[in-house]
């Protein structure tokens with residue numbers, strides 16, 4: 001228990017910090033002796049391994065690229081996944097080398113979109129054990145979005161239009177397909193004429209049984225689950241929420 005709460009750090013005064021007003025630092029929970037399994041670890045299903053190719057905007061032999069299930073605040077948010085159930089540090093040399101090539105290719109594809117100044121590349125890996133790299137596009141001219149807090153702004157800014165979002169997805173998918181693989185995202189106009197069996201959203205069928213993330217921040221941070229597996233913990237009941 002803290003007698004004096006830690007002071008709020010200077011970055012809360014930065015123009016890029018999305019919040020203002022009186023802030024307090026949260027008290028940290030006690031560290032757990034054993035961390036719970038991530039998705040795709042232990043007995044937990046792997047959303048990525050279960051997802052069909054149709055849930056992606058582009059697929060290749062060893063890599064797949066998917067989008068969020070709906071437009072968000074940033075012009076483009078994409079996830080690069082290996083097909084194999086491996087985490088970053090487990091990649092054999094071939095996949096490690098390809099990860100570099102794919103990262104550069106995807107960065108370039110996203111940066112080529114209208115109105116994109118920079119592409120942030122992140123790997124958190126706290127929610128799922130299956131390698132997934134995040135690519136976040138920062139809108140041109142939005143200097144306040146520079147840096148660390150871009151993933152937070154994705155949930156704060158109003159979502160871009162669905163038509164623009166689909167067009168951007170199709171452009172990136174087509175760009176990647178220039179080098180091989182199969183583009184699955186199509187421009188909006190074509191999609192309306194597609195057969196009714198066509199999935200209405202590029203990633204809607206991804207892991208329908210798993211929590212589907214609506215934004216970077218929701219997906220990258222494991223959303224706390226209601227106390228389930230932790231009920232054996234004798235301290236659980238006495239902890240304040």
Ligand SMILES: [Zn+2]
Nearest residue numbers: 046049085130
């Ligand atoms: Zn997996």
